[in-house]
Amino acid sequence: MSTDHDHATAGHPVVDAVFTEVARIAPEVRESLLGRRTYEEGENPSGEQQLEADVYADELFEEALLALDGVGSYASEEREGLVEADDTSDDDYHCALDPLDGSSNVKPNNVMGTIVAVYDEPLPAGGDALVAAGFVLYGPLTTMVATCDGQVSEYTVVDGERRVSDTDLSLPDDPVVYGFGGRVPEWTDDFAGYVGLVEDELKLRYGGAMIGDVSQVLTYGGIFGYPMLRHHQQGKLRLLFEGLPVAAIIEAAGGRSSDGERSLLEKTPAELHERTPVFVGNEEYVERLELALE
Template sequence: MAVTLTSYLFDKKKEIGHLDDDLIILINEIASATKEISAKVRKAALLNVLGSAGKTNVQGEEVQKLDELANEIILDTLKKCGKVSQIASEEMEDKVVLSNSGYAVAYDPLDGSSNIDVNVSIGTIFSIHKDNVLKPGREQLAAGYVIYGSGTIMVLTLGRGVVGFTLDPESGNYLLSHPEIRLKEKGKIYSINEANRDKWVQEGLRKYVDFLKGEKYTLRYVGSMVADVHRTLLKGGVFIYPADKKNTSGKLRFLYEASPMAFLIEQAGGLSTTGEKSILDVVPEKLHQRVPVIIGSKWEVEKCLEFLAE
């Protein structure tokens, strides 16, 4: 019998102390919102929701119509569910404060904006803390992403390993399809936007990438973090978005990109680092703070740190 997301969560209640009914309801609500987003993504060209919304967000980046739509779907869901204290989104300048206690959710409603119009995988990323969103990643109670790819898949951690659920279009349920996602100790793929090579601030990074090429690694870079991290989780290897001359702390945002993805990667047996410390040990000061990201298989991340230290 197929295991639904809901039955999986209720099954895990005894084993995972912090998994209470409210958290289960919240994760289910987020899952429902992503089903709605998935339906819009699949019909985007028919619904006239491709292309730019004609404005820029707090990051100074062009907002796509689907960014806005996905943001509204999740925001509405979180506001209505009655379990949420704070909400932070990539697409909103300030956090929404609903109460002093409850679950605090940070999310990237649609990750991989540049890939929306060309039918390449995009996704939604979420991170759940107690009460307040501005906390180190290590204190996350749950985190995950939904990838809208050739199938719609939710990858989730509750701080006890990583699992994946595939959205079954017939029943409309997320069904357990990846009961245990474990990262390989060492892979064969590196993932970095190498077009920025001359702008990277660390010479050690250029030497590391050259070393991987010498070891016959393959380059795969989708440009949607969800897709690049999904492949890294399933096939191993390393994903990097480093500091460069333009983005001095890297491009990826801590709360709703780096922190949840680092939690998933470390829970799957991999490593995460900013180059100085685990991403999970960064103490965030601002909502839209950015950090350099090096995540993936243990061997590649440790080797990267060796090159950066030279």
């Protein structure tokens, strides 16, 4: 790993070890995609079909992270319940992962990623227990973004090691892009009205992998969201595995998050796979969104 000591997870040994392991495994996850592009027979707890790649990545991360001293449990979007380490203590951290966000992009060979959240309370836990969060992006390069103690760092991942490229990542002041999920006929009238205004101001960027779209917002500024829908008021994304970690990254980078009413970091899931509307981006656009949805 880089010898730099001023990046986000430095100074937090267990957290740093988690992200070191995630970086170490990332090349194997990426290489494994080639032979694992078919669907399994089962579904994940959210009712989505699982690719072989989803299951493989989940098993890799579970084994590696639970082997770390100070990690007491592991949860993922791909499994129903918690897996606890053999030896646990009250001081342990708890990891929640989306092992392969955007795995439907495997077949068309589009961008995808891994989302990581580290909590200091047993899961499910809320934003007040979120210690660190980050993601790996499998694009033309493999990169990682991580936040801890209000700092956001970006890395390139080369041969399983992190190389620091930016220790003070922040959203640009002049937003450029937007992207929103869900079928347009399922959008509420208030939300559709808001989108009508935004599309006159920003460029559409939507790739089908949430973490890829969030990376666009981090790079260019703007807003990403997966809204409440007419027949699914809670939207699609999972609070524990996606909403909270992405909110932590964007807010630490100078932006805002919201479920349409309040910061996602103010929420605590009642169950592991609880869903929530998710909006993240520059403060101006998130504030306007909340006003539109009042």
